[in-house]
Amino acid sequence: MAAKSATGKRVTLRDVAARVGITPAACSMALADSDRISPATKEAVRRVAAELGYVGSSAARALRKQRAGAIALIVPTTSRHVFGHSYFMHVLSGVTSVANDHDTQVLIATNADTARGLTAYERVMRSNSADGAILTSAAIEDETVDRLLASGLPLVLIGNFPQLTDAITIGVDDRSASRAATEHLIEVHGRRRLLHLTGPLDHQTGVDRRDGFLEAVTAYGIGADAIVLEGDFSEERGHALVDGLGDTYDGIVAANDDMAFGALTALRSRGRAVPSEVALIGFDDFGLSRVTTPAISTVSVPAEEMAVAATERLLKLIDGKPAEWTRRDVEVSFRYRQSCGCGA
Amino acid sequence: MAAKSATGKRVTLRDVAARVGITPAACSMALADSDRISPATKEAVRRVAAELGYVGSSAARALRKQRAGAIALIVPTTSRHVFGHSYFMHVLSGVTSVANDHDTQVLIATNADTARGLTAYERVMRSNSADGAILTSAAIEDETVDRLLASGLPLVLIGNFPQLTDAITIGVDDRSASRAATEHLIEVHGRRRLLHLTGPLDHQTGVDRRDGFLEAVTAYGIGADAIVLEGDFSEERGHALVDGLGDTYDGIVAANDDMAFGALTALRSRGRAVPSEVALIGFDDFGLSRVTTPAISTVSVPAEEMAVAATERLLKLIDGKPAEWTRRDVEVSFRYRQSCGCGA
DNA sequence: AGAAGCTCCTCAGACGTTGGAGCTGTAACG
């Protein structure tokens, strides 16, 4: 019954107040545990509220307090694949757990319907139904991100946005991680002719992971033999790129696991053995890489951890509480499995 | 916040009205395209609103209209694995796309914090910040579901709940599907000694899929050789169950793909070949089964389609519009891949 | 005893929006 009385009408503070014999204002204070109300009255109010199944109207509260009590998780359209990606689930899981602990609602804003001219960003701004937002996997040149920032809505970005110097961001050091992964193939497995399948280069992640790869091959003086092909994080593209190439390489660094898996299936169909003929390493570790055969070695990105930190940061931002950081990188870890030659 | 003017104050209808030279009420009607307002005025209001960056307060509107403009997607705690499961993403994807088309917000309600005594269900009821809810993967005996139903909150359940005769539900015919999958192993691949790894039996899905299996083996008179082991939808359990068993079977029907994968790794470590020695079939097709080696044959459950239908149904329910169905099953499809012996 | 101080509550109003009822001016009509 919760929000409805026996008569079907909503139970409001007024109803509780009438039953207790005081005013709605006093009830409000009682439920807020204000010290302006006597313990006895508080107790009575609480009892009656429970009896009647009183639940406060979030709309009224939001209006009065000028605070929605909710945060938005924004996912740009560009990343249709992101949504179909377990990355998002890790993020969502982290966001909701923190939000729950703070009695905050989580709303999902996607802009699947660009047709109607409203992006996810606008949707949040329009609605004004969130006190802040977490934005993930945005493209580098997304002017709506700038607008969102400019709007003053509390915002925390997950990922790296070097050009947005004022933004609060949390991400991983993709360049270093990619460099380390590449060096692993070189140092541990002795690969010298490397292929890199990039992510979309309009995303910073794509650029950084490519740059890390390039740093590594350059440092080892094997840049001349290195091949860089532009991909888009999709399995299909990973497959197609490898399928359309000769066999002049002995190691592949893919910018994510999906492309690594695409590469794996392509290599399989070309009859090239992994890892003996071609060592393969991916990026992300959101689930896929662990279950393939051979299991794909990868750089594990702690998506949930980032989401948790981002959400905590956002809530502090909203509350105007002091914060420890403005730009933060979390540590990745390396999962050397079978596809690079490490695993059993 | 987009809703703030240069001075930092929120832009309200009053501001727009003052600028146009009419009252807020007229503005409201103008923006609602009411025919009580002249086209010229409407035009003026729209222009000024755009100029000022006016965005309506969702809280005020919700309060006035007694309508939140949002729906909740509820995920019970019991299914921690569900949240870590791509099933949820398919559902979320379907829900958001429909909700977006109807200018409705989606909020996620999980009850990760049972510690504080509030389940996801209560959370939605408490907040009153959703006009209705979609509930997925609830256990059979979940009295809070009953309470939620009793509360009168518009509700659509995804899954099968035979005991809740009044509830609006959408699901798949798990029993028939499971029977068909089992029969496939029997008829097409000639397996006679079958093992079934069940889902959690406090979920209807677990029960129905087991019953379908039993129907099939009974119909073919091979029930005596059949083994049924109780699982919980987890990969670990699937692995453990198979690992702890002899090799007296030549086919496995797992109640979901995770358990099928667990079974696969266990078989691999025991040196039993799939599909030649043991044919394997799973259930769900949410992503995992396609990428393993061998790829796992499975029953494809159209999660996104269910979510879309559920959301459309919910929105109609909220609006009091006529609806076509109250209990509905969507069709599954069969993906016979390598693990049963079909695929290349 | 009067004033001061405290406790515990009431009162009024506002948050921003919206719908119904009411008002005003012009056009149409007899």
Next chain:
DNA sequence: CGTTACAGCTCCAACGTCTGAGGAGCTTCT
């Protein structure tokens, strides 16, 4: 020319909550 009709607005009130100001009743102090 007076009435009716209508378009096009204004006015009022309310949705449910919360806060600051104020007041009533009691105790305590000088």
